[in-house]
Amino acid sequence: MSKPSSAVVVENLVKRYEDVTALDDLSLQVQEGELYGMLGPNGAGKTTTINILAGLTRPTAGSARVGGYDVVKEAKRVREIIGVCPQDTAVYDYLTGRENVELFGSLHGMQPSEIKSKAEELLAAVGFEEDADRRVGKYSGGMRRRINLVMALVHDPKIVFLDEPTVAMDPQSRHAVWDFLLELGRTERTVVLTTHYMEEAEALCGTVGIIDNGKLIASGSPRELKEKHEARNLEEVFLDLTGRKIREAV
């Protein structure tokens, strides 16, 4: 039985693809209102975990609950309360940025007037005052990623999954998104963020779970982890835990 204050509960999750084990008995909890960073190298199992939590992939074994709902048995209820920003930008090139955002508002059942105002607010927050009505096909990579992010948030989800939201972004865009995410973290919603950027996890997340080879190998606040491992940063924490630098693991 999950604790009432837990937004996400993962218990003994296993996912195998033929002879590859992507998740190996993974267990973790994310508290309501928390900005939780899932940190690890590429291939650690972060995206597989997000896919299972979003109901896109069925686990081989174990269980996961999101907002109190089982992700397999109550997938429809889970989809009503989550917003997902995929790692690979998934946007309609022939629609404008605003139309992409409004489309996903409609798919989440929002009222048209509510969609308009929320889209306007979020587009302004990520710096789209002038470009929102241009087709996404004409956008730069950074602009596409920002629209990708806003599409996950337009319906004010209780729980947000952001899979590597700043990967391949230029430093300026990345810091703009960090500011936006920090603002997001101050609301009551729960945010689960995957990243392999140590500095991103350190800057944004109240709690960090370090995943390697499909297992959770450490969790806690960045400060707790650094103190426990007598490290100056999370990179050194990862080195202490695995004997490898996270970049080498990538």
Added chain:
Amino acid sequence: MSWQRTAAIAGKELKQLTRDFGTLFLLVLFPMVLTLVFGLSFGGMGGGGEAKYEIAIVNQDPGADGRWVDYFLANLTGTGLFEIELYEDNESAQVDLQQGRIKGIVVIPDGFGASCQSYQQATQDPSSWVNATVQLYLDSGSMVASQTIPSVMDQVLAIVLLGRTPAQPVLPVSLGSPSLVEGEEFSTFDYFVPGLFAYGAIFLIMTVGQSFTVEREQGLLRRIRTTPTSPFELMSGHAISNMVKAVIQVGVIFAMAFLIGYRPNGGPSAIAMAFGIVVLFSLCCVGFGLITATLAKSSNSATGISFLFLLPQMFLGTFVGSILTPTMQQVARFVPAWYVTDSLTTLFIRGAPVTSSSVMFDVAVILAWSVLTFAAGIVLFERYGKD
């Protein structure tokens, strides 16, 4: 089911139609150009005028009784089917036939006039007749000419020898004058138009197949699956948008055909029924498109795989079907597009009412095909094609 989600999916698909030139071309401009080209090539302009065949006449009969040759040529011209050109010799006519400049050669032999005269003088005494053979050479590259010209020549020769109203034996049973169901004259284009409606719609198979595979490749289908949108809402949105596209296609083809002289043999109810039939058929095409997307690993391969479903519809079920062999015309009844073309032919050429049993039967078959392929498409795509 949420109409808001379904409408949102349909709306973004229709925006693609107006913003993506490739889709716009395939679904709207291509049928428009096709109709225009067919109309101008096969008699759309100017209504039901018949084609004329240019034929060469080589007269080898120097006989004194030249009136029989003149009479024969006058009857040939009188059919309205031929443009006659006199040649000095068979060799030069053969050269023009091989070059495709003429559709046939009629060689009037020495003794033609004498032969006709001998028949007139003793119609009941074959032993006194002078025999002569009119040689006919035809353009083997023209199927229509090679089928049409010999039978018309037979009729013309009969008229020359027997007169326009040859005496008929008095019999208790007589054959009435053959007449078409409607006494109107149709051009080749008129017969092609019903097939053009089906021809335009079948390209929905390709665009639906491509649309789903592109969305799958770009992670858009997965993203939609993280929203409360159900598979049925997603598919319904696609189906509705494609029905709207089918209406636009029919409207474009009809308007273009009308502009270049096409006048269907049916009133507003027949036209409305035609829209309904093609819209129903578009659902079938969405089903085939989903099956295409299930089989295709990429958007590129979707184009090729779509032809598995598109080509049989094209060759057996549209205007192409009118020139099929009898065997293939039977085979054609296994493709749904055939019933679209047949029902529209019944409405627009035969002039049957929309409630006629023939039209109702065709609609029932199209409905069955549409429900089956759409359901099969959804099930197969959800099970094997969505990831």
